[in-house]
Amino acid sequence: MTASPVGRATDRVEGRLKVTGAARYSADHPAQGTAYAHVVTSTIARGTITGVDTAAALAAPGVLRVYAAPEPRLRLYPVAEQVRGFSENYAPLQDADVRFHGQIIAMVVAETSEQARDAAALVTATYDARPPRTSLADGPRVEAGPSTGGTPSAVTVLAPGTDSIDAALAASDVVVEAAFHQPVQHHVAMEPQATLAVWNGDRVTVHAGAQIPAAYALVLSQRLGVLPGNVQLITRHVGGGFGGRVPVWSDAPLAAAAARELGRPVKLVLTREQVFTLAGHRSHLTQTVRLGASNDGILNAVSHESVAEMPASGGWNLLPAHSSSDTLYSTPNLRTDPHQVILDLPASRAMRGPNEAPGAFALETAMDELAIATGVDPVELRLRNYATVGPATGRPWSSKHLDECYRVGARRFGWSERDAAPRARVDGQWLLGTGMASAVYPATLHPANVRVRLLDDDTAVVSTAISDLGTGGWTMVAIAGADALGIPLERVTPEIGDTALPQGAPAVGSSATHSTVPMVVQAARDTIAELKRRAVTDAGSPWHGTDAADLRYERGSLHGHGRSMTFGQLLTTLGAPGVDATAAGPGGAPAQYGYHSFGAHFCEVRVNRFTGEARVTRFTTVADVGRIINARAARSQLVGGVIFGIGHALLEENPLELDTGRLAASTLADYLVPVHADIPDIDVHLLDRPDPVLTGPLGDGDEEVGTRSLGARGLGEIGTVGSAAAVGNAVFHATGIRVRDVPITPDKLL
Numbered sequence: 001m002t003a004s005p006v007g008r009a010t011d012r013v014e015g016r017l018k019v020t021g022a023a024r025y026s027a028d029h030p031a032q033g034t035a036y037a038h039v040v041t042s043t044i045a046r047g048t049i050t051g052v053d054t055a056a057a058l059a060a061p062g063v064l065r066v067y068a069a070p071e072p073r074l075r076l077y078p079v080a081e082q083v084r085g086f087s088e089n090y091a092p093l094q095d096a097d098v099r100f101h102g103q104i105i106a107m108v109v110a111e112t113s114e115q116a117r118d119a120a121a122l123v124t125a126t127y128d129a130r131p132p133r134t135s136l137a138d139g140p141r142v143e144a145g146p147s148t149g150g151t152p153s154a155v156t157v158l159a160p161g162t163d164s165i166d167a168a169l170a171a172s173d174v175v176v177e178a179a180f181h182q183p184v185q186h187h188v189a190m191e192p193q194a195t196l197a198v199w200n201g202d203r204v205t206v207h208a209g210a211q212i213p214a215a216y217a218l219v220l221s222q223r224l225g226v227l228p229g230n231v232q233l234i235t236r237h238v239g240g241g242f243g244g245r246v247p248v249w250s251d252a253p254l255a256a257a258a259a260r261e262l263g264r265p266v267k268l269v270l271t272r273e274q275v276f277t278l279a280g281h282r283s284h285l286t287q288t289v290r291l292g293a294s295n296d297g298i299l300n301a302v303s304h305e306s307v308a309e310m311p312a313s314g315g316w317n318l319l320p321a322h323s324s325s326d327t328l329y330s331t332p333n334l335r336t337d338p339h340q341v342i343l344d345l346p347a348s349r350a351m352r353g354p355n356e357a358p359g360a361f362a363l364e365t366a367m368d369e370l371a372i373a374t375g376v377d378p379v380e381l382r383l384r385n386y387a388t389v390g391p392a393t394g395r396p397w398s399s400k401h402l403d404e405c406y407r408v409g410a411r412r413f414g415w416s417e418r419d420a421a422p423r424a425r426v427d428g429q430w431l432l433g434t435g436m437a438s439a440v441y442p443a444t445l446h447p448a449n450v451r452v453r454l455l456d457d458d459t460a461v462v463s464t465a466i467s468d469l470g471t472g473g474w475t476m477v478a479i480a481g482a483d484a485l486g487i488p489l490e491r492v493t494p495e496i497g498d499t500a501l502p503q504g505a506p507a508v509g510s511s512a513t514h515s516t517v518p519m520v521v522q523a524a525r526d527t528i529a530e531l532k533r534r535a536v537t538d539a540g541s542p543w544h545g546t547d548a549a550d551l552r553y554e555r556g557s558l559h560g561h562g563r564s565m566t567f568g569q570l571l572t573t574l575g576a577p578g579v580d581a582t583a584a585g586p587g588g589a590p591a592q593y594g595y596h597s598f599g600a601h602f603c604e605v606r607v608n609r610f611t612g613e614a615r616v617t618r619f620t621t622v623a624d625v626g627r628i629i630n631a632r633a634a635r636s637q638l639v640g641g642v643i644f645g646i647g648h649a650l651l652e653e654n655p656l657e658l659d660t661g662r663l664a665a666s667t668l669a670d671y672l673v674p675v676h677a678d679i680p681d682i683d684v685h686l687l688d689r690p691d692p693v694l695t696g697p698l699g700d701g702d703e704e705v706g707t708r709s710l711g712a713r714g715l716g717e718i719g720t721v722g723s724a725a726a727v728g729n730a731v732f733h734a735t736g737i738r739v740r741d742v743p744i745t746p747d748k749l750l
């Protein structure tokens with residue numbers, strides 16, 4: 001029997017292309033006659049452009065066009081209300097308004113990228129400037145809206161007879177109150193935003209990195225004022241997304257509009273500096289968590305308030321308590337209260353556990369403070385408050401093994417040897433400490449369409465327009481196809497990243513795998529049913545005139561009436577090159593359950609007593625993420641998530657200049673992310689307990705069409721939820737200093 005590849009450590013199917021440089025990212029695609037664009041950005045944060053001097057740029061070598069705001073030659077249109085979440089609130093170069101520092105105010109197109117960049121440096125502008133709103137204390141304060149999943153933003157649950165969360169807190173034996181501040185952070189995908197637009201009549205083919213190809217093409221069609229079907233988006237290899245490739249930013253519509261106006265393909269690649277203001281960031285915010293508990297640490301009240309930036313130019317509705325404070329612990333009284341302040345900043349966007357990572361930093365730091373206040377061990381404290389139903393919903397989970405994460409993690413890490421007292425372990429210059437935190441991330445089943453095609457050479461093609469941001473999507477599709485069809489992985493060709501394919505699941509919210517896999521199984525079933533139908537109805541078939549119910553499919557072959565043929569042999573006999581079927585999944589899972597992935601993080605740090613430098617020396621993560629499809633990619637996702645958490649805790653920050661509205665960091669030399677030297681070997685353990693509900697009934701491996709791939713649940717972001725708090729809690733344990741405004745830089749530890 002062909003062993004299913006499900007759960008094994010499988011190399012990326014596109015790995016060779018990537019390591020040999022043969023994989024083409026958006027900017028790598030060639031097109032005959034391409035012209036190159038370069039954008040010019042504003043040097044004020046708010047006001048009106050009074051003039052743009054383009055004369056010097058127009059006279060520079062190789063320059064074809066200089067477009068400047070307001071630009072009548074590049075018509076771009078507003079997008080419909082329903083897709084607002086996938087774009088900014090304005091179309092670039094259509095008016096003279098400046099909405100943030102670093103907005104596009106002009107664009108040069110030239111014969112070469114060097115000429116375009118050179119000429120762009122010659123463009124100057126004058127402004128009528130107004131003071132920007134930049135402080136969370138400044139602007140109009142609005143209540144946050146519901147989450148994209150429809151979850152209400154503000155949640156209040158009160159025990160009978162309790163009037164308010166404040167009353168519940170006041171009635172508690174122990175109260176912990178902690179206020180947090182988090183600066184602007186960035187996605188910093190390796191590949192900067194890049195677009196190649198090629199028109200053919202009134203149709204345009206766009207190469208660009210996109211997490212949701214169908215939404216991206218739809219928004220782009222609206223910006224350009226063409227029919228939705230007239231935009232084909234190709235997004236095969238993508239150098240990271242992390243939320244920053246969900247929307248259509250200003251660059252892609254401008255490149256496409258210029259290509260249309262010029263009658264030539266146009267390529268536009270943003271510089272790293274431009275990416276910092278033109279492709280999103282995580283909103284900065286303040287949070288206040290209040291926990292009320294009994295003397296033995298049983299929670300009586302959880303209150304989580306937040307005030308986050310909402311850029312006027314467009315932004316992410318940040319709900320940091322969502323899925324951390326409103327989900328993680330059992331409590332009779334719960335209040336989440338998110339607010340937003342409208343500021344004149346670049347558009348913000350969902351980023352790497354968008355609500356959950358900042359929210360869990362606050363909640364899980366406060367839980368550590370409660371552990372100190374009550375003298376209860378941090379793991380034991382979490383077990384004492386273990387939720388078996390959602391505290392806000394009352395629903396049980398489809399599958400939850402967080403208690404096992406704590407126990408397995410504590411054992412692997414050696415938690416029991418811990419001395420609870422802070423600043424107790426010293427090794428020469430270094431203070432040693434350990435800390436832990438929980439992780440939770442919602443699992444949403446999104447609509448997905450998958451086509452399975454069997455070919456006459458005994459290979460199969462599995463097609464779905466998902467995007468692989470480097471996460472392993474290509475390989476996941478191949479594994480699910482091989483499992484469903486019972487054929488070797490090498491005989492399955494995955495096709496993704498092209499809106500000409502059946503519309504795939506969005507690569508957001510850690511949901512692409514569990515949304516896609518059930519539809520691969522369904523499409524394989526439907527394709528085999530079609531193969532059987534052809535086997536009994538086609539005149540050339542040896543099974544012609546028999547009953548399809550007598551045929552059995554197994555491991556790439558049909559069997560029946562004493563005869564066996566591979567699907568390739570049958571298709572060859574029939575003279576049919578292939579047979580296919582497409583399955584369409586509507587998304588959604590039974591409403592009586594809650595669906596989340598869970599995890600527990602354990603961290604050891606060393607903090608230098610003299611310099612304040614904090615180094616993470618050990619990290620163990622145990623995650624409950626359903627069935628593992630690809631052990632290698634899964635571990636890699638968890639490791640990446642923890643690295644994000646370490647960056648969040650210790651390094652990542654873009655300081656905002658309050659007077660100018662300028663984000664100070666614009667390179668990877670001043671916006672710091674972890675490098676290899678910052679990261680220890682990370683111990684990842686995945687429980688591999690299939691979710692029996694989220695993706696439908698589990699198979700036992702004996703089905704005609706394999707269902708071993710069912711039971712997966714998202715794992716893309718769970719590693720980044722709570723991991724920053726585990727670092728911060730370890731820093732507190734090492735030093736006795738509690739830092740609530742990340743990043744925990746050396747100056748805060750001296």
Ligand code: MOS
Pocket residue numbers: 211241242243244246350351352353354507508509510
């Ligand atoms: Mo992700 S922040 O859901 O793209």
